[in-house]
Amino acid sequence: MSDKKASNAMWGGRFASGPAAIMEAINASIGFDKKLYAQDIRGSIAHSEMLAETRIIERQDQEKIAHGLNTILAEIEAGDFEFSTRLEDIHMNIEARLAELIGPAAGRLHTARSRNDQVALDFRLWVKDELHRVAEALKGLIAAFLTRAEHHAATVMPGFTHMQTAQPVTFGHHCMAYIEMFSRDLSRMRDAIERMDESPLGAAALAGTGFPIDRQMTAKALGFREPTRNSLDSVSDRDFALEFLSIAAICATHLSRLAEEIVIWSTPQFGFVRLSDSFSTGSSIMPQKKNPDAAELVRAKTGRVNGHLIGLLTVMKGLPLTYSKDMQEDKEAVFDAAETLDLMLAAMTGMVGDMEINEAAMKKAAGSGYSTATDLADWLVRTLGLPFREAHHVTGRAVALAESRKLGLEKLSLKDLQSVHPGITDDVFSVLSVQNSVKSRTSFGGTAPAEVRKQIRYWKKRLGKA
Ligand code: ARG
DSSP states (O other), rough: OOOOOOTTTTTTGGSOOOOOOHHHHOOEEEEEEEGGHHHHHHHHHHHHHHHHHTTSOOHHHHHHHHHHHHHHHHHHHOOOOOOOOGGGGGHHHHHHHHHHHHHHGGGTTTHHHOHHHHHHHHHHHHHHHHHHHHHHHHHOOOOOOOHHHHHHHEEEEEEETTTTTEEEEEEHHHHHHHHHHHHHHHHHHHHHHHOOOHHHHHHHHTOOOSSSSOOHHHHHHHOOOOOOOHHHHHOOOOOOHHHHHHHHHHHHHHHHHHHHHHHHTTTTTTTTOOOOOOGGGSSSSSSEEEEHHHHHHHHHHHHHHHHHHHHHHHHHTTSSOOOGGGGOOOGHHHHHHHHHHHHHHHHHHHHHHHHHEEEEHHHHHHTTTTTTHHHHHHHHHHOOOOOOHHHHHHHHHHHHHHHHHHGGGGGGGGHHHHHTTOOOOGHHHHSSSSSHHHHHSSSTOSOOOHHHHHHHOOOOOOEEOO
């Protein structure tokens, strides 16, 4: 099977013939790691700059190298660069082209460096940039949600547990629950950026190098806080990729929960929201239908992101130190998760921004299912001094009575309520409406509109600073 090609130009010294076609296919990563071209060139320019500064290479050679690398950058961006599978990956594709452009000086670039620290660097730079991008996108979604929350701080809707009507809450409060979730995602992104802010460049193959390199200098030039502290770990660590994927998976999971709620809310049975035409589709056979496809796809794409996390964890599991080729499998997972998450965030920001809220439907549903029963029990405790358990029991009887009459609790007469407990007075009706129920939940973090507005102010200030 082995097709006789020339041995690899970079490391082919000890090989008599070129790799078999299958070997080339399984070995090559250029199909996906070409995405790292800008990071690779940035890293190489910083490396060459340092090599010249420390007099490891001649300044003239460095100038040729930097000029050549910038030419390559322009070629790639113009779509004029020919990527070759034979050259395996982005690092060797660029280096080979550099040799074509500038001749022997190109051979000096790889002094005191290995593809192992090179790829660790490129990928880290990429993930760090992506985290900044994703954080910005997430801030857009948070802003869209805050606007909704402000508008609807007092709009009542049913709150659910077990997907059963539990107690009335406000839609603003519900929106703010997502702000909490997404803000945690944002803070996870910031934490991860902070942790990955160390440059592995200069770890070389695994053991460091005897050349008098200056790792502080390259770290600084590439925007890192400092260099990594252990050369072995530097080339074998992919925690930054795993952290990215776990943050993406948690964020996607949050998006999927919101997506599911949007799917439920937009059913004719609920009718809480109406999606704009731009984020729904019609049915080819049922003319009345408007399907929440974008929300369903956000829900589904979460599986893909979560899968990538498990995929890379499984690749890394049990790998001995330091670099193994297994680690080349890190990139597609991260690239696809990133692209997917970007799309999910954009779709969700669009949906949240332009869905119509049906306040009347929410209010109607808020009062169904005896949602203010807890308010009655609390009134019995507060006003009549009943122990909560007894109040719970009395309220249960009131609910049963209302149910038998097919009425809401607030529609029972005072006489009916007194048949359940003689101490009940007219005052009880003040707590049985959904509006009053919601207004009464003034505990810190509770659903009272005043409290919701307070939390909105808090987050606006906090995120404004972020
Ligand atoms: N394409 C490789 C990767 O992504 C680059 C590092 C190769 N290192 C090596 N020793 N073969 O992991």
